[in-house]
Amino acid sequence: MDADQRAAHIVNAWQDAWNASDMDALMALFADDSHWVNVVGMHWQGKRAVEHAHRAYFDLMFRGVAQRLEQIEHVAVLPGGTLVVVARWWMDSFREPDGATKPAHRNRMTIVIVPDGDRDLIVHGMNVTIDEYAQQFDPARTLTAAA
Amino acid sequence: MDADQRAAHIVNAWQDAWNASDMDALMALFADDSHWVNVVGMHWQGKRAVEHAHRAYFDLMFRGVAQRLEQIEHVAVLPGGTLVVVARWWMDSFREPDGATKPAHRNRMTIVIVPDGDRDLIVHGMNVTIDEYAQQFDPARTLTAAA
Numbered sequence: 001m002d003a004d005q006r007a008a009h010i011v012n013a014w015q016d017a018w019n020a021s022d023m024d025a026l027m028a029l030f031a032d033d034s035h036w037v038n039v040v041g042m043h044w045q046g047k048r049a050v051e052h053a054h055r056a057y058f059d060l061m062f063r064g065v066a067q068r069l070e071q072i073e074h075v076a077v078l079p080g081g082t083l084v085v086v087a088r089w090w091m092d093s094f095r096e097p098d099g100a101t102k103p104a105h106r107n108r109m110t111i112v113i114v115p116d117g118d119r120d121l122i123v124h125g126m127n128v129t130i131d132e133y134a135q136q137f138d139p140a141r142t143l144t145a146a147a
Numbered sequence: 148m149d150a151d152q153r154a155a156h157i158v159n160a161w162q163d164a165w166n167a168s169d170m171d172a173l174m175a176l177f178a179d180d181s182h183w184v185n186v187v188g189m190h191w192q193g194k195r196a197v198e199h200a201h202r203a204y205f206d207l208m209f210r211g212v213a214q215r216l217e218q219i220e221h222v223a224v225l226p227g228g229t230l231v232v233v234a235r236w237w238m239d240s241f242r243e244p245d246g247a248t249k250p251a252h253r254n255r256m257t258i259v260i261v262p263d264g265d266r267d268l269i270v271h272g273m274n275v276t277i278d279e280y281a282q283q284f285d286p287a288r289t290l291t292a293a294a
Contacts, residue, residue: 035221035233041255041277042285043220043233049287056286073190074182076270079227084259084271086182086190097284108188110273112231112259123223124231126257128275130188137244138189139203140196
């Protein structure tokens, strides 16, 4: 597989595992020494923490909440076959633990994946909610459009 | 330099350049094919966009706004000498373009750096504002504390 195919493969596997609420499949994508920084700035250090947090959040609020890939925006190929992948997602609304409803929204996720035998594993992930109002003020918006 | 020293070197260079509002020094840390995803989910694709956006935001609101490193929380060493670095920052309050005051806050930044001759360059960066209220509900908080 080339870099774009590798990126698509792991992002699609993420999407399938998420939408099936299949934490075993989701966590199989992670390396043992993986870290995650989530949309509110929590930093989960090590696969045990990443897994504990994801399982807890699926129990609390994410089970059955659809996430849909909009676009893989960037695939950077680094030495040794490491890839940095930026993907844009749409996520359906869900009920937060305090009872408030988080409306449907989009987010951008960066994952760093490293070859491990015949597969790739996530060693780092981070995501951020897209502030739709702010996007119109992106200083680089016209540059990006022209690129 | 070992990995921790390399991480500290580039993070300190970031801090110095930021606090001096020195965009030439800041942009010298970036590879040509670098990307950045900012705290409101803007994705700057390529160094030209990263630079344009940073210069615009320093002109608009960041000039003289202090950013202080709290801690380098994680340094992952990947094949070929690539590092993934997670750093936690404190940032002073500033006036947003619409006149609102963003209070002092903390953020977590992930950067991916790659050796280039005798230096390292940033190929990817992403940061997210730390929601201080949310941190107490971090499912992995007790795990992290126990690690």
